[in-house]
Amino acid sequence: xxxxxxxxxxxxxxxxxxxxxxxxxxxxxxxxxxxxxxxxxxxxxxxxxxxxxxxxxxxxxxxxxxxxxxxxxxxxxxxxxxxxxxxxxxxxxxxxxxxxxxxxxxxxxxxxxxxxxxxxxxxxxxxxxxxxxxxxxxxxxxxxxxxxxxxxxxxxxxxxxxxxxxxxxxxxxx
Numbered sequence: 023x024x025x026x027x028x029x030x031x032x033x034x035x036x037x038x039x040x041x042x043x044x045x046x047x048x049x050x051x052x053x054x055x056x057x058x059x060x061x062x063x064x065x066x067x068x069x070x071x072x073x074x075x076x077x078x079x080x081x082x083x084x085x086x087x088x089x090x091x092x093x094x095x096x097x098x099x100x101x102x103x104x105x106x107x108x109x110x111x112x113x114x115x116x117x118x119x120x121x122x123x124x125x126x127x128x129x130x131x132x133x134x135x136x137x138x139x140x141x142x143x144x145x146x147x148x149x150x151x152x153x154x155x156x157x158x159x160x161x162x163x164x165x166x167x168x169x170x171x172x173x174x175x176x177x178x179x180x181x182x183x184x185x186x187x188x189x190x191x192x193x194x195x196x
Contacts, residue, residue: 024146030117032069057095095120157188
């Protein structure tokens with residue numbers, strides 16, 4: 023239906039009994055997001071992804087290995103609501119916080135390149151969603167060039183400008 027889903031990988035990195043990212047981040051077409059700390063290192067609680075898709079039993083392949091990307095997610099200051107607290111803002115940590123940054127970058131890319139991504143029929147299909155994910159993976163900033171995908175860090179850290187540049191390459195935008 024042309025809908026991008028960006029989901030939190032989960033905050034289970036320290037739980038050895040949990041062997042994959044959370045639902046729906048574990049679904050193939052979904053962009054699964056890990057969290058990094060202020061210094062740019064992966065957050066210890068960020069979930070690990072399995073190399074095997076739990077639904078199909080098949081090995082996950084590029085660009086659908088989980089998680090796909092990491093973004094800041096520790097002590098982000100944002101709006102907050104609670105029955106027990108009258109404050110409108112608070113610090114929060116987690117992979118859910120990281121998804122906001124990836125979703126924002128994706129929204130800007132779609133605002134600028136929607137027509138190029140959608141192609142002649144004007145609709146984004148699964149193939150085009152996968153190409154956007156391919157551009158995301160290729161644009162990620164990786165600490166380890168010898169390991170293209172890490173089960174906790176994904177393909178690397180979000181770089182929105184590089185992602186936009188990769189979209190132009192992937193879709194032949196001039």
